[in-house]
Amino acid sequence: MELRRGPERGTRVQELSEAAGLDQSSTCCLVTRLDRKGLTARVSCEHDRRGVYCTLTPEGLKRGQQGEVRCREELSGLLNVAAFDDRWASMVARLRYTAADVTP
Structure with a gap:
Protein backbone atom coordinates (compact mmCIF):
# COMPACT_ATOMS: atom_id res chain seq x y z
CA MET A 1 0.00 0.00 0.00
CA GLU A 2 2.90 2.32 0.75
CA LEU A 3 4.24 1.87 -2.79
CA ARG A 4 0.81 2.34 -4.35
CA ARG A 5 0.26 5.61 -2.53
CA GLY A 6 3.83 6.86 -2.77
CA PRO A 7 5.36 9.19 -5.34
CA GLU A 8 5.32 8.16 -8.99
CA ARG A 9 9.13 7.94 -9.12
CA GLY A 10 9.00 5.37 -6.32
CA THR A 11 9.71 5.28 -2.63
CA ARG A 12 13.17 5.07 -1.11
CA VAL A 13 13.86 1.74 0.53
CA GLN A 14 14.75 3.58 3.74
CA GLU A 15 11.31 5.22 3.76
CA LEU A 16 9.65 1.85 3.14
CA SER A 17 11.53 0.47 6.15
CA GLU A 18 10.22 3.24 8.38
CA ALA A 19 6.64 2.95 7.06
CA ALA A 20 6.57 -0.84 7.48
CA GLY A 21 8.32 -0.84 10.85
CA LEU A 22 11.07 -3.12 9.54
CA ASP A 23 14.82 -2.74 9.65
CA GLN A 24 16.48 -1.81 6.38
CA SER A 25 17.98 -5.29 5.87
CA SER A 26 14.56 -6.98 6.14
CA THR A 27 13.06 -4.43 3.78
CA CYS A 28 15.83 -5.02 1.22
CA CYS A 29 15.19 -8.79 1.38
CA LEU A 30 11.46 -8.21 0.93
CA VAL A 31 12.02 -5.88 -2.04
CA THR A 32 14.42 -8.43 -3.58
CA ARG A 33 11.74 -11.14 -3.36
CA LEU A 34 9.19 -8.78 -4.93
CA ASP A 35 11.71 -7.93 -7.68
CA ARG A 36 12.20 -11.62 -8.48
CA LYS A 37 8.45 -12.06 -8.83
CA GLY A 38 8.25 -9.08 -11.21
CA LEU A 39 6.14 -7.01 -8.82
CA THR A 40 8.62 -4.21 -8.12
CA ALA A 41 11.58 -2.56 -9.78
CA ARG A 42 14.48 -0.64 -8.27
CA VAL A 43 15.49 2.73 -9.64
CA SER A 44 18.70 4.57 -8.74
CA CYS A 45 18.37 7.99 -7.17
CA GLU A 46 19.61 10.72 -9.53
CA HIS A 47 20.91 12.93 -6.71
CA ASP A 48 22.41 10.24 -4.46
CA ARG A 49 23.76 7.15 -6.19
CA ARG A 50 23.64 5.28 -2.89
CA GLY A 51 19.89 5.81 -2.71
CA VAL A 52 17.50 3.37 -4.31
CA TYR A 53 13.84 3.89 -5.07
CA CYS A 54 11.40 1.03 -5.26
CA THR A 55 8.44 1.25 -7.59
CA LEU A 56 5.63 -1.11 -8.51
CA THR A 57 5.51 -2.74 -11.90
CA PRO A 58 2.10 -2.85 -13.64
CA GLU A 59 1.65 -6.42 -12.34
CA GLY A 60 2.66 -5.30 -8.84
CA LEU A 61 0.11 -2.48 -8.96
Missing part, protein backbone atom coordinates in the same frame (compact mmCIF):
# COMPACT_ATOMS: atom_id res chain seq x y z
CA LYS A 62 -2.62 -4.90 -10.08
CA ARG A 63 -1.77 -7.43 -7.36
CA GLY A 64 -1.55 -4.70 -4.74
CA GLN A 65 -5.03 -3.47 -5.64
CA GLN A 66 -6.40 -7.01 -5.48
CA GLY A 67 -4.74 -7.57 -2.12
CA GLU A 68 -6.14 -4.39 -0.66
CA VAL A 69 -9.67 -5.26 -1.81
CA ARG A 70 -9.38 -8.71 -0.26
CA CYS A 71 -7.97 -7.31 2.97
CA ARG A 72 -10.85 -4.83 3.24
CA GLU A 73 -13.41 -7.59 2.59
CA GLU A 74 -11.90 -9.91 5.21
CA LEU A 75 -11.57 -7.14 7.79
CA SER A 76 -15.12 -6.00 7.15
CA GLY A 77 -16.40 -9.53 7.71
CA LEU A 78 -14.50 -9.83 11.00
CA LEU A 79 -15.75 -6.44 12.14
CA ASN A 80 -19.33 -7.46 11.30
CA VAL A 81 -19.00 -10.42 13.65
CA ALA A 82 -17.32 -8.35 16.38
CA ALA A 83 -20.02 -5.67 16.15
CA PHE A 84 -22.50 -8.10 17.73
CA ASP A 85 -20.24 -8.84 20.69
CA ASP A 86 -20.87 -6.41 23.56
CA ARG A 87 -17.17 -6.42 24.44
CA TRP A 88 -16.17 -5.10 21.00
CA ALA A 89 -19.20 -3.25 19.62
CA SER A 90 -18.17 0.23 20.73
CA MET A 91 -14.64 -0.22 19.40
CA VAL A 92 -15.98 -1.45 16.03
CA ALA A 93 -18.26 1.58 15.84
CA ARG A 94 -15.32 3.92 16.53
CA LEU A 95 -13.15 2.18 13.92
CA ARG A 96 -15.85 2.42 11.30
CA TYR A 97 -16.53 6.07 12.12
CA THR A 98 -12.83 6.90 11.84
CA ALA A 99 -12.42 4.85 8.64
CA ALA A 100 -15.34 6.70 7.02
CA ASP A 101 -13.38 9.94 7.42
CA VAL A 102 -10.27 8.60 5.62
CA THR A 103 -11.67 6.21 3.00
CA PRO A 104 -10.78 7.42 -0.53
Whole structure:
Protein backbone atom coordinates (compact mmCIF):
# COMPACT_ATOMS: atom_id res chain seq x y z
CA MET A 1 0.00 0.00 0.00
CA GLU A 2 2.90 2.32 0.75
CA LEU A 3 4.24 1.87 -2.79
CA ARG A 4 0.81 2.34 -4.35
CA ARG A 5 0.26 5.61 -2.53
CA GLY A 6 3.83 6.86 -2.77
CA PRO A 7 5.36 9.19 -5.34
CA GLU A 8 5.32 8.16 -8.99
CA ARG A 9 9.13 7.94 -9.12
CA GLY A 10 9.00 5.37 -6.32
CA THR A 11 9.71 5.28 -2.63
CA ARG A 12 13.17 5.07 -1.11
CA VAL A 13 13.86 1.74 0.53
CA GLN A 14 14.75 3.58 3.74
CA GLU A 15 11.31 5.22 3.76
CA LEU A 16 9.65 1.85 3.14
CA SER A 17 11.53 0.47 6.15
CA GLU A 18 10.22 3.24 8.38
CA ALA A 19 6.64 2.95 7.06
CA ALA A 20 6.57 -0.84 7.48
CA GLY A 21 8.32 -0.84 10.85
CA LEU A 22 11.07 -3.12 9.54
CA ASP A 23 14.82 -2.74 9.65
CA GLN A 24 16.48 -1.81 6.38
CA SER A 25 17.98 -5.29 5.87
CA SER A 26 14.56 -6.98 6.14
CA THR A 27 13.06 -4.43 3.78
CA CYS A 28 15.83 -5.02 1.22
CA CYS A 29 15.19 -8.79 1.38
CA LEU A 30 11.46 -8.21 0.93
CA VAL A 31 12.02 -5.88 -2.04
CA THR A 32 14.42 -8.43 -3.58
CA ARG A 33 11.74 -11.14 -3.36
CA LEU A 34 9.19 -8.78 -4.93
CA ASP A 35 11.71 -7.93 -7.68
CA ARG A 36 12.20 -11.62 -8.48
CA LYS A 37 8.45 -12.06 -8.83
CA GLY A 38 8.25 -9.08 -11.21
CA LEU A 39 6.14 -7.01 -8.82
CA THR A 40 8.62 -4.21 -8.12
CA ALA A 41 11.58 -2.56 -9.78
CA ARG A 42 14.48 -0.64 -8.27
CA VAL A 43 15.49 2.73 -9.64
CA SER A 44 18.70 4.57 -8.74
CA CYS A 45 18.37 7.99 -7.17
CA GLU A 46 19.61 10.72 -9.53
CA HIS A 47 20.91 12.93 -6.71
CA ASP A 48 22.41 10.24 -4.46
CA ARG A 49 23.76 7.15 -6.19
CA ARG A 50 23.64 5.28 -2.89
CA GLY A 51 19.89 5.81 -2.71
CA VAL A 52 17.50 3.37 -4.31
CA TYR A 53 13.84 3.89 -5.07
CA CYS A 54 11.40 1.03 -5.26
CA THR A 55 8.44 1.25 -7.59
CA LEU A 56 5.63 -1.11 -8.51
CA THR A 57 5.51 -2.74 -11.90
CA PRO A 58 2.10 -2.85 -13.64
CA GLU A 59 1.65 -6.42 -12.34
CA GLY A 60 2.66 -5.30 -8.84
CA LEU A 61 0.11 -2.48 -8.96
CA LYS A 62 -2.62 -4.90 -10.08
CA ARG A 63 -1.77 -7.43 -7.36
CA GLY A 64 -1.55 -4.70 -4.74
CA GLN A 65 -5.03 -3.47 -5.64
CA GLN A 66 -6.40 -7.01 -5.48
CA GLY A 67 -4.74 -7.57 -2.12
CA GLU A 68 -6.14 -4.39 -0.66
CA VAL A 69 -9.67 -5.26 -1.81
CA ARG A 70 -9.38 -8.71 -0.26
CA CYS A 71 -7.97 -7.31 2.97
CA ARG A 72 -10.85 -4.83 3.24
CA GLU A 73 -13.41 -7.59 2.59
CA GLU A 74 -11.90 -9.91 5.21
CA LEU A 75 -11.57 -7.14 7.79
CA SER A 76 -15.12 -6.00 7.15
CA GLY A 77 -16.40 -9.53 7.71
CA LEU A 78 -14.50 -9.83 11.00
CA LEU A 79 -15.75 -6.44 12.14
CA ASN A 80 -19.33 -7.46 11.30
CA VAL A 81 -19.00 -10.42 13.65
CA ALA A 82 -17.32 -8.35 16.38
CA ALA A 83 -20.02 -5.67 16.15
CA PHE A 84 -22.50 -8.10 17.73
CA ASP A 85 -20.24 -8.84 20.69
CA ASP A 86 -20.87 -6.41 23.56
CA ARG A 87 -17.17 -6.42 24.44
CA TRP A 88 -16.17 -5.10 21.00
CA ALA A 89 -19.20 -3.25 19.62
CA SER A 90 -18.17 0.23 20.73
CA MET A 91 -14.64 -0.22 19.40
CA VAL A 92 -15.98 -1.45 16.03
CA ALA A 93 -18.26 1.58 15.84
CA ARG A 94 -15.32 3.92 16.53
CA LEU A 95 -13.15 2.18 13.92
CA ARG A 96 -15.85 2.42 11.30
CA TYR A 97 -16.53 6.07 12.12
CA THR A 98 -12.83 6.90 11.84
CA ALA A 99 -12.42 4.85 8.64
CA ALA A 100 -15.34 6.70 7.02
CA ASP A 101 -13.38 9.94 7.42
CA VAL A 102 -10.27 8.60 5.62
CA THR A 103 -11.67 6.21 3.00
CA PRO A 104 -10.78 7.42 -0.53
